[in-house]
Amino acid sequence: MATAELEQDMEAAILEGRRKQKIERRVHDIFVENDRRRIDRRAVDRRSPGVERRMSGRRDSDPNVDEMVERLRQQQHKKPEKSDSYLNVVAFLSFLAGIIVSQITNFYLEQNIFELLLTFLSGLL
Structure with missing residues (x-):
């Protein structure tokens, strides 16, 4: 009798843990998506008025962003x-x-x- 209750409790705990992991993963995905959108908005704000916005999946073609990326790469390899x-x-x-x-x-x-x-x-x- 006690073993059946233990098994049920263990199964319930496992299911609860999986549910929590799914929720945490979804919350993390939401935060990542919000950060990506915020960065995209900032990139659009920095663009000059004549430059059209590219598709959201592609990298921004703004020269300021390219300069920042190049500077970061140089700093990583700096001795x-x-x-x-x-x-x-x-x-x-x-x-x-x-x-x-x-x-x-x-x-x-x-x-x-x-x-x-x-x-x-x-x-x-």
Whole structure:
């Protein structure tokens, strides 16, 4: 008895889920269609008065739209410039700082000043 009720509940839940998916898909399609119509209206408003409107399924032939599409394509393929690379500059400066610190340490070790400094510091503590 309980299994029959469970099966009915599961079937009802599955049907409800499918119904919700259909509704969500339809709402999404409506929003997409509204956005497409809004873009078409804007394209018509931008056109000069002498240009006829093309069929709604085709792309707008307005030169402004073509320029914008071309600019977007160029931006997608644009490579980052090397002069703008902040991380490369930071890495190079840290490399130079490491070389400078190692040279200073080597100088102090060669002159035994480093040992004098350590004995002085140990005397203070």
